Amino acid sequence: MGRARAIAxxxxxxxxxxxxxxxxxxxxxxxxxxxxxxxxxxFILCGVIYVLxxxxxxxxxxxxxxxxxxxxxxxxxxxxxxAGLTVLTTAILVVLAVSSVVAGRxxxxxxxxxxxxxxxxxxxxxxxxxxxxxxxxxxxxxxxELHIPVGVPIVIKAMSRxxxxxxxxxxLIGKRDLIPGIVTHTWIQADTPGVYRGQCAEFCGHQxxxxxxxxxxxxxxxxxTWLQRQRRGAPQPSTPEQxxxxxxxxxxxxxxxxxxxxxxxxxxIGPDLTHVYGRQTIAAGTLPTTRGHLAGWxxxxxxxxPGNRMPPVPMxxxxxxxxxxxxxxxx
Amino acid sequence: MSEPAEPRARLVVExxxxxxxxxxxxxxxxxxxxxxxxxxxxxxxxxxxVDHRSVGMRYLVTAFGFFIAAGILAAxxxxxxxxxxNTFLGPDKYNQIxxxxxxxxxxxxxxxxxxxxxxxxxPLMVGARNIAFPRLNAYSYYxxxxxxxxxxxxxLTNTGPDTGWFSYPPLSGPEYTPGKRxxxxxxxxxxxxxxxxxxxxxxxxxxxxxxxxxxxxxRIPLFVWAMLVTSxxxxxxxxxxxxxxxxxxLDRLVGTHFLNPxxxxxxxxxxxxxxxxxHPEVYIIFIPALGMxxxxxxxFTQRPTFGYIALVLSLFATGFIGxxxxxxxxxxxxxxxxxxxxxxxxxxxxxxxxxxQIFCWIAALWKGRPQFAxxxxxxxxxxxxxxxxxxxxxxxxxxxxxxxxxxxxxVVAHFHYVLIGGAVFPLIGGIYYWxxxxxxxxxxxxxxxxxxxxxxxxxxxxFFPMHQLGLMGMPRRxxxxxxYMGWNTLNLISSLGALLLVVGGVMLVYxxxxxxxxxAPAGENPWHADSLEWATSSPPPVYNFLEVPIVEGxxxxxxxxxxxxxxxxxxxxxxEVLVTDVMDAEPAHRDQFPEPSIWPFLASVATGAFxxxxxFTPWAVVYGLPPIGLxxxxxxxxxxxxxxxxxxxxxxxxxxxxxxxxxA
Numbered sequence: 001m002g003r004a005r006a007i008a009x010x011x012x013x014x015x016x017x018x019x020x021x022x023x024x025x026x027x028x029x030x031x032x033x034x035x036x037x038x039x040x041x042x043f044i045l046c047g048v049i050y051v052l053x054x055x056x057x058x059x060x061x062x063x064x065x066x067x068x069x070x071x072x073x074x075x076x077x078x079x080x081x082x083a084g085l086t087v088l089t090t091a092i093l094v095v096l097a098v099s100s101v102v103a104g105r106x107x108x109x110x111x112x113x114x115x116x117x118x119x120x121x122x123x124x125x126x127x128x129x130x131x132x133x134x135x136x137x138x139x140x141x142x143x144x145e146l147h148i149p150v151g152v153p154i155v156i157k158a159m160s161r162x163x164x165x166x167x168x169x170x171x172l173i174g175k176r177d178l179i180p181g182i183v184t185h186t187w188i189q190a191d192t193p194g195v196y197r198g199q200c201a202e203f204c205g206h207q208x209x210x211x212x213x214x215x216x217x218x219x220x221x222x223x224x225t226w227l228q229r230q231r232r233g234a235p236q237p238s239t240p241e242q243x244x245x246x247x248x249x250x251x252x253x254x255x256x257x258x259x260x261x262x263x264x265x266x267x268x269i270g271p272d273l274t275h276v277y278g279r280q281t282i283a284a285g286t287l288p289t290t291r292g293h294l295a296g297w298x299x300x301x302x303x304x305x306p307g308n309r310m311p312p313v314p315m316x317x318x319x320x321x322x323x324x325x326x327x328x329x330x331x
Numbered sequence: 332m333s334e335p336a337e338p339r340a341r342l343v344v345e346x347x348x349x350x351x352x353x354x355x356x357x358x359x360x361x362x363x364x365x366x367x368x369x370x371x372x373x374x375x376x377x378x379x380x381v382d383h384r385s386v387g388m389r390y391l392v393t394a395f396g397f398f399i400a401a402g403i404l405a406a407x408x409x410x411x412x413x414x415x416x417n418t419f420l421g422p423d424k425y426n427q428i429x430x431x432x433x434x435x436x437x438x439x440x441x442x443x444x445x446x447x448x449x450x451x452x453x454p455l456m457v458g459a460r461n462i463a464f465p466r467l468n469a470y471s472y473y474x475x476x477x478x479x480x481x482x483x484x485x486x487l488t489n490t491g492p493d494t495g496w497f498s499y500p501p502l503s504g505p506e507y508t509p510g511k512r513x514x515x516x517x518x519x520x521x522x523x524x525x526x527x528x529x530x531x532x533x534x535x536x537x538x539x540x541x542x543x544x545x546x547x548x549x550r551i552p553l554f555v556w557a558m559l560v561t562s563x564x565x566x567x568x569x570x571x572x573x574x575x576x577x578x579x580x581l582d583r584l585v586g587t588h589f590l591n592p593x594x595x596x597x598x599x600x601x602x603x604x605x606x607x608x609x610h611p612e613v614y615i616i617f618i619p620a621l622g623m624x625x626x627x628x629x630x631f632t633q634r635p636t637f638g639y640i641a642l643v644l645s646l647f648a649t650g651f652i653g654x655x656x657x658x659x660x661x662x663x664x665x666x667x668x669x670x671x672x673x674x675x676x677x678x679x680x681x682x683x684x685x686x687x688q689i690f691c692w693i694a695a696l697w698k699g700r701p702q703f704a705x706x707x708x709x710x711x712x713x714x715x716x717x718x719x720x721x722x723x724x725x726x727x728x729x730x731x732x733x734x735x736x737x738x739x740x741x742v743v744a745h746f747h748y749v750l751i752g753g754a755v756f757p758l759i760g761g762i763y764y765w766x767x768x769x770x771x772x773x774x775x776x777x778x779x780x781x782x783x784x785x786x787x788x789x790x791x792x793x794f795f796p797m798h799q800l801g802l803m804g805m806p807r808r809x810x811x812x813x814x815y816m817g818w819n820t821l822n823l824i825s826s827l828g829a830l831l832l833v834v835g836g837v838m839l840v841y842x843x844x845x846x847x848x849x850x851a852p853a854g855e856n857p858w859h860a861d862s863l864e865w866a867t868s869s870p871p872p873v874y875n876f877l878e879v880p881i882v883e884g885x886x887x888x889x890x891x892x893x894x895x896x897x898x899x900x901x902x903x904x905x906x907e908v909l910v911t912d913v914m915d916a917e918p919a920h921r922d923q924f925p926e927p928s929i930w931p932f933l934a935s936v937a938t939g940a941f942x943x944x945x946x947f948t949p950w951a952v953v954y955g956l957p958p959i960g961l962x963x964x965x966x967x968x969x970x971x972x973x974x975x976x977x978x979x980x981x982x983x984x985x986x987x988x989x990x991x992x993x994x995a
Contacts, residue, residue: 078694101730
C-alpha cells in the first residue's frame with residue numbers, strides 16, 4: 001500500500017511540474033528566492049574558506065620546518081600572519097552579517113498590500129486554513145490544502161490550537177512557528193503556479209512525521225473559482241445510497257468531530273469535510289484522496305497514522321459503502 | 332600509621348643546597364603516603380571512595396557505557412530511516428528513542444565525560460594530591476549514575492521521554508503528555524545538573540587554590556584553562572535549565588501553570604530559559620575538547636605551545652560570547668527583527684575566537700615536525716570536520732537561511748559535525764593520549780590508526796548527506812518519510828555510514844580492553860609530554876606525587892631544572908594538602924582533606940529517592956527531604972581534630988605555617 005500511495009501522491013505533485021516539491025533549493029516565490037540566493041552566497045564563500053583552511057593544514061603537515069621558524073623573528077612573523085587572518089575573518093563575517101540582515105529585512109513584510117489574509121492554525125496533526133476575507137456566512141475553511149493566487153502576497157496569521165507547530169513550505173517560505181496563545185503574522189507568495197508541499201517542522205508529538213499539507217498556487221481566476229466553490233455548502237444527497245451515507249455520518253461518531261457545512265455537522269475537533277473529496281490528499285498529506293484510501297482511513301486510521309486523534313469507526317460494509325458514496329459528493 | 336610523623340612547623344621549599352632525601356627516606360615517605368591516602372577496599376569500601384582517580388575512572392567508564400547505549404539507539408534510528416515508510420520502529424518507540432538518544436548524549440555522555448576527564452586529569456596537571464571537595468565528587472558520581480539508571484529504566488519500561496531533548500511545552504505539559512514520560516525528562520535534567528554543578532565547583536576550587544607552587548596563571552596547562560572556563564559556564568548556564576525543567580515538573584505535578592498559555596503561562600519563556608542553557612551547553616562540551624587539542628598538538632610537535640595567550644583568551648571569549656547567542660534557536664518564533672539581528676551578529680562573532688585557535692594550531696603544526704601518532708590523527712580529523720561544522724554554523728546564524736534549514740536534517744548534520752567532530756574526535760584522541768597515564772599501558776597504535784580512519788570515513792558518510800537532506804526539505808524528528816520525496820538514496824547512504832561508525836566503535840572498545848591486558852608498559856612519560864601529570868608513575872599512585880613539585884615554567888616537565896625543587900613540610904600521616912593563592916600559586920596555607928566516607932553515597936541515595944518520588948507525588952518534599960538532611964548531617968559531622976596538626980595551628984605564638992617565599 002505504501003508504494004502505491006507514494007506513487008499516487010508523487011504523480012500528483014510531479015504533475016505540477018516541479019523538481020523538488022519540498023526543497024529550499026528550488027524556490028518558487030520571492031522569499032524563498034531571496035533566501036536561496038543568500039544561501040548560495042554563503043555556501044560559496046564558506047566553501048572557499050574551507051578549502052583554504054584545509055589546504056593550509058595539509059601544507060602545515062607536509063612542510064619540513066626550518067631553523068628560522070624558531071627564531072624570535074620567525075615567531076613574530078607567524079604572529080602577524082595570525083593577526084592578519086583574524087582581521088580578515090572579522091571582515092568576512094561583517095560582509096556575511098550585512099548580507100544576512102539585508103536579505104532578512106526583505107522577509108519581514110510583503111512588498112505590496114496583502115491580497116487576502118489567511119489564518120493558519122496548527123492541530124495535532126493537521127492544518128487548518130481559514131480564509132478571513134469572506135463574510136461570516138460564507139466561511140471558507142480548507143484543511144491541509146492552502147490555495148493561493150500566483151504573484152500576490154498573502155498575509156498569514158499563524159496560530160495553534162494545541163502544541164507548538166511550525167509552518168514551512170521550503171519552495172516558498174522559511175519557517176514560522178505556530179504557538180498557542182500567540183498570533184504572529186507572516187506572508188507567503190508564489191510566483192510560479194504549481195503544487196508545493198509543506199510540512200510541520202517543530203516536533204509536535206506522535207504524528208509529527210505525517211503533518212504535511214499542499215500549497216496550490218494558481219492563476220487568480222482559477223483561484224477565485226476555487227474560492228467560489230469553497231463558499232458553497234455541501235449538496236443534498238441525491239440518491240438513496242448517498243442519503244443513507246448522510247444518515248450514517250449524522251448519526252454515527254463522525255458528527256462529533258467534523259463539520260459539513262449545509263448540514264447539522266458543525267464540530268471543529270477534526271478537519272472540515274465540506275469539500276473533502278475535492279482535495280488531493282487526506283490525513284494531512286498522508287494518502288491520496290481515493291475511495292479506497294478513504295475507506296481504509298475510516299475503518300482503521302490508527303494503522304495508517306498511529307496515535308492520530310480519530311478513533312476507529314466500526315460499521316457494516318454496506319454502511320461504509322454508503323458513507324463513501326456520500327463523501328464522494330463533497331467536492 | 333607505621334611511625335609518628337616528624338613534626339615540621341614550616342613549609343619550606345627545597346633549595347639546591349638542601350640535601351636530597353635518600354632512597355630509604357623516599358621509600359618510607361611512599362609507604363606513609365600510601366597508607367594515609369589509601370583507597371578503601373571491599374564492597375563497603377567501594378562506596379566510600381573519594382579519590383579523584385577512582386571517581387574519575389568510574390565517571391569515564393560509566394559515561395562511555397552511556398555513549399555505547401546512546402549509539403545503539405542511534406543505530407536503531409538509522410535502521411528505521413534507511414528506507415521510506417519503514418515499519419521497523421513505530422512513532423511511539425521512535426520518539427522515545429530519539430529523545431533518549433539526545434538526552435543521553437548531552438546529559439549522560441558529553442558533559443559528564445568531559446568533566447570526568449577534568450576530575451581525573453586536572454588535579455594531576457596542577458600537582459595536587461586530590462580534587463577539592465572529594466566527598467562532593469563521590470556524591471556527584473552517584474547522582475550521575477542514578478540519573479542514567481533512572482532514564483534507561485524508564486526507557487525499558489516504555490516510559491522513556493518522547494518529546495525531544497528540549498521538550499517544549501505545551502507538548503511536554505500535562506495536557507499533551509499525560510503519564511510520566513515528560514517527568515522523566517525533567518528529573519533526568521535535575522539529576523545530571525546536580526552532578527555537573529558539583530564537579531564545576533570542585534574544578535574551579537582545585538584550579539584556583541590547589542595548584543602546585545610556581546604554577547602562576549600564565550603557566551596553567553591549556554586543558555586546565557579549558558576546564559576552568561567550562562566549569563564557570565556550567566555554573567552560569569545550568570541554573571537556567573534547572574529553572575525551566577522545574578517549572579515543567581511543577582506544572583505537571585501540582586498544576587502551577589508557569590508554562591500553560593491557556594491561563595497566561597508562557598511557553599516562550601521556557602524556550603528562552605532552556606536555550607540560555609542549551610547553547611552554552613554546546614560550548615561546555617566543546618571547550619574541554621579544545622584544551623585537549625592544544626595539549627596534544629604541543630606534545631606531538633614537541634614545541635612550546637604556539638600562541639598560548641591567544642589560545643587562553645579565545646577560550647574565555649568563547650565562554651562569554653556563548654551566552655549571547657541562544658536566540659538563534661528561536662528565530663522562527665516571530666520575535667522582533669531588530670533583536671534577532673543582534674543574535675545573528677553575536678552568533679557569527681563566536682567564529683572569531685574559534686578561528687584564532689584554528690590558526691594557532693595550524694601554525695604550531697606548520698613550524699613543528701608533527702609525529703602522526705593516533706592522538707594527533709584524531710586532532711587532525713577534528714580540524715577537518717570541525718572547521719566544516721563551524722562554517723555550517725555561520726550559515727545557521729544568518730536569520731533568513733536559518734528559517735529554511737532550522738529543525739531540518741541540515742541542523743542534525745551541523746551539530747553532529749561540531750559535537751562529534753568538535754568534541755568526540757578530540758576526546759577519543761585524548762583517550763588514546765592519556766590511556767597510558769591512566770592504565771600504565773599503551774593502546775595498540777596500528778589498530779588506533781585503523782580506528783581513526785574507520786571513524787573518520789564513517790562519520791562523514793553518515794552525516795554529510797544530512798546537509799543535503801535538510802535543504803531538500805526533510806525535517807528532523809520524523810519517524811518515517813514518503814518514498815516520493817527524493818530522500819531515499821541519501822538516507823540509505825547515511826545509514827550505511829552509521830554501520831561504519833558502529834565498526835569504529837567496536838574497534839575502540841576492543842583496543843581499550845585489549846590494552847589493559849596486552850598493552851606495552853607505558854612508563855612515566857611515553858609521549859615525552861610537557862605537563863605535570865606525566866611527572867609521576869603510570870598509573871599515578873594514590874597520593875599522585877611523592878613530592879609535590881614546584882613548577883618552573885609553562886611546560887612543567889620540559890622546563891624542570893636539574894635539581895627538581897619540591898615542596899617539603901607537608902605532613903604525610905594525615906591527608907594534608909598545600910593551598911596556594913589564585914594568581915601566583917604562592918603557598919597560602921595547609922588544609923586537611925577528608926577521609927573516605929559512606930555518607931556521600933547515602934546522601935546521593937536519599938537525594939535520588941527524593942527526585943524520583945517527586946515525579947509521583949508532591950508529598951515527596953515532605954518525606955524526601957528529612958533523609959537528605961540526616962545524611963548531610965552525617966556527612967558534615969565534625970571530626971576529631973587531627974592531634975598536633977590543629978594544636979600547632981592554634982597554639983599562640985606558633986610559627987606561621989605558610990612558606991615565607993618560594994623564590995628566596
